Amino acid sequence: MAGEQSASxxxxxxxxxxxxxxxxxxxxxxxxxxxxxxxxxxxxxxxxDDCIKCMLCELRCPDFAITVE
Amino acid sequence: MFDYLQYVRQENFPHIWCSGCGDGIVLKALIRSMDKLGLSQDETVMVSGIGCSSRTPGYVDINTLHTTHGRALAFATGVKIANPDLNVIVVTGDGDATAIGGNHFIHAARRNIDLTVLLYNNYIYGMTGGQCSPTTPRGAYASTAQHGNLEPPFNISGLAIAAGASFVARGDVYNVKKLETLIGKALQKKGFSLVEVVSPCPTAFGRRNRMARPVKMMEQLRDTVVSVEKWEKMTDEERKGKFRTGILKDIEKPEFTAEYAKLIEKMRPEE
Structure with missing residues (x-):
């Protein structure tokens, strides 16, 4: 589908x-x-590969140690 | 990805807080709110007292003031009156603000001076070894309550509302996006604004109360937090063991530094 080709x-x-x-x-x-x-x-x-970029790990990491791009 | 590094003093990392401590999560929410509002790092001052939460200014690359136990609000009042154009943020804890600095807290709220207070409530004195604080729940264990705490706790948000604060909200570190929104609203408010942040202390509180794993404390937060909207529809029975988060008070009233400026104008001798 077209949506799957998007940058996201x-x-x-x-x-x-x-x-x-x-x-x-x-x-x-x-x-x-x-x-x-x-x-x-x-x-x-x-x-x-399973990551959906919900960012919850980055938001909740108390140690500023994890980033999602 | 959010670039926190432009706002922090990287040379001081990794920070001093224990594994799973919520204080880092609150700091990140504050940084994102500051960024969203475009607050200038040069025109923002962070003032703290003593305690785990009060170590926060050491990690943020803005103007910072680490003061004496319980007196953060007194120092912050001085900063704000000397230069009302500055954004003044006070970072404090349940012990710092409601025990040692209890009087400063209620009177800053009564005065309605334009300060944004982030109060990290972890129910315990973490840094000094897990003694009971004014918010330790009844029956909880602490190093000074080996058989369970006998005293009823303070409701910090309720205290600030009663004392006259113009903005009072409660957030928690599990619902981080909501916390970020609440901090943003508090930063924009002209007047005394408090965000009470329920933040876990796995080391001093959790280990004594069967929640030694940080994940366990976060799960407990997830299961006990209720939004103010949902709270209204709950019966007393359903509210047992839960607490509400969201905006608890938001009113307009005369702000101290604005009133002070008006007085100066009034007293100025005519030419």
């Missing part, structure tokens, strides 16, 4: 600053598409 369908780029991340798991627990996982006490982007 570009795959999300999720970046985690592991130096600032304190591993609270808030982003992992409340991601509606289950894109994130914990690894070694820090957030890890496991399934970026």
């Amino acid at each position: 369908k570009k795959p999300a780029v999720i970046t985690v600053n592991t130096v600032w991340c304190k591993g609270c798991e808030i982003c992992v627990a409340f991601c509606p598409k289950d894109c994130l996982e914990m690894e070694g006490g820090k957030c890890k982007v496991a399934r970026p």
